[in-house]
Structures are given as C-alpha cells and as structure tokens.
Amino acid sequence: xxxxxxxxxxxxxxxxxxxxxxxxxxxxxxxxxxxxxxxxxxxxxxxxxxxxxxxxxxxxxxxxxxxxxxxxxxxxxxxxxxxxxxxxxxxxxxxxxxxxxxxxxxxxxxxxxxxxxxxxxxxxxxxxxxxxxxxxxxxxxxxxxxxxxxxxxxxxxxxxxxxxxxxxxxxxxxxxxxxxxxxxxxxxxxxxxxxxxxxxxxxxxxxxxxxxxxxxxxxxxxxxxxxxxxxxxxxxxxxxxxxxxxxxxxxxxxxxxxxxxxxxxxxxxxxxxxxxxxxxxxxxxxxxxxxxxxxxxxxxxxxxxxxxxxxxxxxxxxxxxxxxxxxxxxxxxxxxxxxxxxxxxxxxxxxxxxxxxxxxxxxxxxxxxxxxxxxxxxxxxxxxxxxxxxxxxxxxxxxxxxxxxxxxxxxxxxxxxxxxxxxxxxxxxxxxxxxxxxxxxxxxxxxxxxxxxxxxxxxxxxx
Amino acid sequence: xxxxxxxxxxxxxxxxxxxxxxxxxxxxxxxxxxxxxxxxxxxxxxxxxxxxxxxxxxxxxxxxxxxxxxxxxxxxxxxxxxxxxxxxxxxxxxxxxxxxxxxxxxxxxxxxxxxxxxxxxxxxxxxxxxxxxxxxxxxxxxx
Numbered sequence: 001x002x003x004x005x006x007x008x009x010x011x012x013x014x015x016x017x018x019x020x021x022x023x024x025x026x027x028x029x030x031x032x033x034x035x036x037x038x039x040x041x042x043x044x045x046x047x048x049x050x051x052x053x054x055x056x057x058x059x060x061x062x063x064x065x066x067x068x069x070x071x072x073x074x075x076x077x078x079x080x081x082x083x084x085x086x087x088x089x090x091x092x093x094x095x096x097x098x099x100x101x102x103x104x105x106x107x108x109x110x111x112x113x114x115x116x117x118x119x120x121x122x123x124x125x126x127x128x129x130x131x132x133x134x135x136x137x138x139x140x141x142x143x144x145x146x147x148x149x150x151x152x153x154x155x156x157x158x159x160x161x162x163x164x165x166x167x168x169x170x171x172x173x174x175x176x177x178x179x180x181x182x183x184x185x186x187x188x189x190x191x192x193x194x195x196x197x198x199x200x201x202x203x204x205x206x207x208x209x210x211x212x213x214x215x216x217x218x219x220x221x222x223x224x225x226x227x228x229x230x231x232x233x234x235x236x237x238x239x240x241x242x243x244x245x246x247x248x249x250x251x252x253x254x255x256x257x258x259x260x261x262x263x264x265x266x267x268x269x270x271x272x273x274x275x276x277x278x279x280x281x282x283x284x285x286x287x288x289x290x291x292x293x294x295x296x297x298x299x300x301x302x303x304x305x306x307x308x309x310x311x312x313x314x315x316x317x318x319x320x321x322x323x324x325x326x327x328x329x330x331x332x333x334x335x336x337x338x339x340x341x342x343x344x345x346x347x348x349x350x351x352x353x354x355x356x357x358x359x360x361x362x363x364x365x366x367x368x369x370x371x372x373x374x375x376x377x378x379x380x381x382x383x384x385x386x387x388x389x390x391x392x393x394x395x396x397x398x399x400x401x402x403x404x405x406x407x408x409x410x411x412x413x414x415x416x417x418x419x420x421x422x423x424x425x426x427x428x429x430x431x432x433x434x435x436x437x438x439x440x441x442x443x444x445x446x447x448x449x450x451x452x453x454x455x456x457x458x459x460x461x462x463x
Numbered sequence: 464x465x466x467x468x469x470x471x472x473x474x475x476x477x478x479x480x481x482x483x484x485x486x487x488x489x490x491x492x493x494x495x496x497x498x499x500x501x502x503x504x505x506x507x508x509x510x511x512x513x514x515x516x517x518x519x520x521x522x523x524x525x526x527x528x529x530x531x532x533x534x535x536x537x538x539x540x541x542x543x544x545x546x547x548x549x550x551x552x553x554x555x556x557x558x559x560x561x562x563x564x565x566x567x568x569x570x571x572x573x574x575x576x577x578x579x580x581x582x583x584x585x586x587x588x589x590x591x592x593x594x595x596x597x598x599x600x601x602x603x604x605x606x
Binding site for chain 2: 031032033038040041042062066365369370373377382385387388389390391407408409411422424428429430433435436437449452455456457460463
C-alpha cells in the first residue's frame with residue numbers, strides 16, 4: 001500500500017490544505033504523543049462519523065487506534081475545526097481567545113489516516129445506509145452520530161433580533177457577541193441577566209461557573225453591576241456546595257439567584273438587553289418546564305443571555321424513531337455500545353444521546369471510547385465489553401485565578417442497563433462510599449490542574 | 464460559490480484517497496459524481512460481512528484479542544495522556560509496574576476525605592479486579 005504522505009504529494013495537497021479554512025490552528029497539542037494505528041486487528045468496515053466535536057473526534061481516533069488500518073473512518077463536520085466550549089467563559093472575560101480554543105482536524109487526518117469531509121450532513125438514510133452531504137451520498141457500514149445540540153430561540157424575540165440574545169453555549173460568533181455586550185456595559189454599573197434551562201442541558205456546572213466569572217469581572221471592571229441568574233431548576237444542579245458558597249460569599253452583593261424561574265418573554269432593548277417577563281416553573285420527568293403562573297419581572301437589563309432548551313442536532317430529527325428520549329429531544333442508546341435503541345448500525349454519542357451521564361466534553365470522550373471499543377469488537381466477531389466504566393470530571397473556575405472541581409465514577413448496572421454512580425460494596429475498603437465528589441474549596445492549585453487537564457484532554461481528543 | 468468549490472475540492476480529494484487505498488483509479492478532479500462514485504465503488508468491493516450487535520460473525524482474517532484492561536485504562540488518558548503517555552500534564556502511567564499503579568491507587572483510596580482530591584474519587588470508583596486489569600494495561604505499554 002502506498003504511503004499516505006506520497007498520496008498527498010501526488011495530489012499536490014498538503015494535509016492541512018485538504019480542507020481550506022481560515023480558522024487559525026492555535027489549539028495547542030503540538031507535543032502530544034501519537035499512538036500508532038495497528039496494521040490489522042481483524043476488524044474491517046467503514047464507519048462514518050457525523051460531527052467533529054469532543055465525541056466525534058475521539059471516536060474517529062479510537063476506531064483507528066483500536067480497529068487498525070482496514071477500518072475506514074470518515075469524519076464529516078460543517079467546519080474545519082472545533083472550538084472548545086470548555087474554557088470558553090474565559091473568552092468572555094478576555095483571558096483566552098477563540099483561535100486559542102480552536103482544534104482543527106489536521107492531526108486526525110495525518111496521524112491516524114482519518115478521512116475528513118467538510119460539509120453539512122443534510123439527510124440520514126438508514127434504509128440504504130447512506131448519509132447525504134448536500135447531493136453527495138456517503139455510505140456506511142456503521143454510523144456514529146455526534147452532531148451535538150441545537151438550541152431553542154430566545155423567547156419573544158423577533159428573528160431579526162435573535163443575534164442580540166446570545167446563549168454562547170456553542171462557542172463561536174455568539175461568544176464574541178456576548179463579550180461585546182459585556183464590554184459595552186456602563187462604567188457606572190449595569191445588569192447582566194442570564195437564564196439556565198431545565199436539566200438535562202450541556203455542562204451542568206457551566207452556567208454557575210459563568211455567573212461567577214462574569215460577576216468577578218464586573219466587580220473589577222464595572223463595579224456596582226448586578227448579575228441576575230434565572231434558573232428553571234429547583235436549585236443548583238451541580239457542585240451545589242461550591243456555588244452556594246460562592247453566590248453567598250464573594251458574590252453576595254453581585255449575583256441574585258432565582259430558582260424555579262424561567263423566561264416567558266423578552267421585550268427587547270436596543271441591540272440587546274431589555275425587559276424579561278418570567279414564569280415560576282417546575283420541571284417534569286422529561287425535563288420540560290411547566291408553568292405555575294407568572295413570576296417576577298426584570299427591567300433595565302443591559303445584557304440578556306438566555307441559555308435555552310437544547311435538543312439533539314436537527315439532522316437526527318429526519319430519522320423516524322431515532323429521537324426517542326426525553327420527549328423526542330435526544331436519542332436513547334444501549335450504553336454498552338451506544339447503539340440506538342431504535343435503529344441498528346446507528347450509534348449516538350455525546351450531548352445528542354440520552355443516558356444517565358451528564359452532557360459534557362470529558363465524558364463524551366469516554367462514551368466515544370466505549371463506542372469505538374464496541375464497534376471494533378463487533379467487527380472482529382467478539383462480544384462487546386460487558387462492564388464499561390466511565391467518569392465525569394470537570395474543573396470549574398470560580399474567579400480568574402481559582403477553581404473547584406467535580407467528578408463521578410459510573411459503572412454499568414445490568415439490571416437497569418444504565419451507567420450508575422458507583423457505590424463501593426461492603427467488602428472493599430471504604431465500603432458504602434459513593435464514588436463522586438466536589439472540591440472542598442476553590443484554590444489556585446486546582447486552577448493550575450485545570451490547565452493541565454484541559455491541555456491533556458484536548459490532546460487525547462484532537463492530537 | 465466558493466463554498467461549493469471548496470467542498471467539491473475536498474470531496475474530490477477524499478475520493479482520491481479512498482480510491483487509491485483500494486488500488487486505484489485516477490483521482491482527477493471534477494465533480495461530486497466522480498468522487499462519490501469512487502467512494503461507492505470501494506464500498507461495494509468489500510466482501511467481509513459486518514456483524515450485527517446480537518450475532519457477531521467470524522471475520523475472514525486473524526483476529527487479535529483486545530488487550531486486558533485497555534478500555535478501563537482509557538478512562539485515565541484524558542489526564543495522563545493517550546495510552547498513558549503524558550505530554551506535560553499529570554504523571555505518565557505507561558510502563559509503570561502493576562504493583563506501582565495498584566499501590567498508588569490503594570493509597571489514594573485511603574486519603575482522608577478532607578484531602579478531597581479528584582484521584583481519591585477515581586481510585587474508589589473501581590473494583591479491585593478492575594484496578595488489576597488497568598494496571599496490567601499500563602504496565603504493558605512502552606515507557
């Protein structure tokens with residue numbers, strides 16, 4: 001077989017030139033170890049991966065590492081790279097940049113021989129095992145869907161003004177706009193209002209982390225400002241101890257926290273901001289907000305950033321039966337392989353999947369590994385691993401220099417067929433302990449570890 | 464206009480890579496239809512049956528066993544590097560002996576809760592058998 005490098009030279013292309021892009025390749029993974037792709041493990045087939053975020057990139061890499069060269073992997077994404085949501089709150093406060101958080105697919109191509117198509121998957125056709133990239137069909141033996149999320153619109157805002165109400169929960173242009181609005185807040189003090197949707201949503205601690213970092217920035221740059229946090233949930237959904245201490249401690253005069261409160265309607269101001277009318281809500285079993293009647297109104301907001309209700313990427317809605325979780329918002333899966341419970345040969349990983357695990361980049365990377373392991377075993381005629389383990393882990397900056405963390409270990413429970421938080425049995429050391437926890441305090445040591453974790457996580461995924 | 468050209472160029476190159484891996488037709492450029500056709504032709508040439516989840520079928524080539532503990536150990540790659548080879552973050556685990564790794568995890572299990580480290584929680588999250596298995600994987604990795 002001809003060497004990949006000679007191929008690319010023969011085509012007059014460099015690996016980087018394959019997908020022309022103006023995204024700066026600045027995500028730092030240059031010293032990462034490159035694991036070898038085995039010549040042959042006995043697995044064969046073509047896997048198409050839709051979406052190059054944390055889940056999609058990881059599954060593509062590990063299908064090659066654990067499957068070998070005869071496992072063809074085609075990764076399709078609409079962009080030339082992924083912009084990390086992890087650390088993106090620092091773009092709002094000015095200590096990181098979008099280009100510094102951008103990870104292209106170049107190394108996945110050159111290091112592991114993954115084929116990358118830059119394009120939008122417009123249709124999935126399970127009957128012919130084909131995805132359509134515009135008018136171009138791409139067939140698959142197995143399909144892994146990792147399209148991430150789509151978001152509901154800001155309520156009450158006309159389409160022409162939606163851009164002034166950024167959630168910035170998918171890092172990119174909205175992040176730039178939200179930072180612009182933050183900088184435009186008056187020096188005499190203003191009001192930044194944000195809203196948190198009912199769980200499940202991407203990154204459980206993320207919104208509270210954003211509230212802290214915005215409050216910290218405002219205290220230093222626009223003193224007298226307020227941060228209003230509307231939360232559709234009955235209380236803080238992650239790291240409750242840490243964020244309660246932060247909201248009641250250093251941010252007591254800045255952050256106003258309103259649980260059980262959701263935006264009913266925004267009456268727009270000029271280029272953003274305005275008035276917010278709310279409902280008092282409870283959250284039903286599928287994660288929908290149910291109104292109990294009108295809640296408080298909030299006027300004179302300079303910035304309104306509603307993190308709206310999320311759903312699996314809309315390309316999945318075109319496949320009947322696929323979105324069979326959380327009232328039609330996400331796809332239910334078998335967590336031994338992440339195969340859809342509704343359709344064969346289609347796997348769903350990352351935020352688009354419905355599981356008992358949180359929606360987050362670190363655990364999406366792990367779901368991808370379980371999926372890649374299962375697919376390559378099936379290709380070899382082996383049984384899937386009957387006892388996968390995953391963990392969620394996240395460091396949360398509480399201010400510009402200090403961070404906390406949270407983590408949980410999940411083991412497969414064959415009775416419920418879900419990933420359950422692990423409780424140590426009686427005959428082990430520390431019996432009865434649930435393997436989860438949050439940091440006792442926010443520290444600069446944790447902040448430094450956060451940087452290490454992020455660099456290594458992105459290298460394991462993109463390098 | 465430009466976007467379509469770029470996509471056609473990208474798809475053409477993908478078609479070229481795919482076709483050439485199979486022994487190859489000319490990758491010349493036009494069009495979505497030529498490269499889509501080459502992607503499809505390669506798919507049809509494949510004869511190995513693809514397994515379904517409930518009835519794995521025997522493939523036509525020798526099969527390698529999955530290394531013991533690899534999937535468990537991969538939980539650790541996010542902080543300790545792919546295959547346990549760190550690039551300047553937390554400790555490299557590749558090449559450590561089984562007894563070193565088992566010993567370190569046992570020690571972390573017994574840390575007082577007020578130390579509250581992430582690794583304490585992770586060490587408590589595995590059974591003893593799982594710890595042995597993931598330690599065996601790291602021990603088998605080159606340093």
